[in-house]
Amino acid sequence: MLTQDFCSRIFADFWSANYWPPSSPDLNSLDFAVWGFLEKETNSTPHPNVDSLKACNAAAWANMSTDFIKKSCAAFRHRVDTVIEAKGDYI
8 A cells, every 4th residue: 555655656647456346357348258269179189289279279269250250249238238227336
């Protein structure tokens, strides 16, 4: 807390860690849908090097269906509405 106190005294526009909640898993569609899809597609077999993993990841990203993206966005909108109903609390 010493660093936070120091920064709030020195910097007029300083935002403390308490200004907003930490990254809410409820409002991060990448954590649930997209990363899960990419992990499944890219980690099914071991990669001999980083370049191989990057290429596999790029291919999986490029082959992600429009329908999957639309469904992920629709689910995200539902979570936003639910968090609003919960007045910003986790759901």
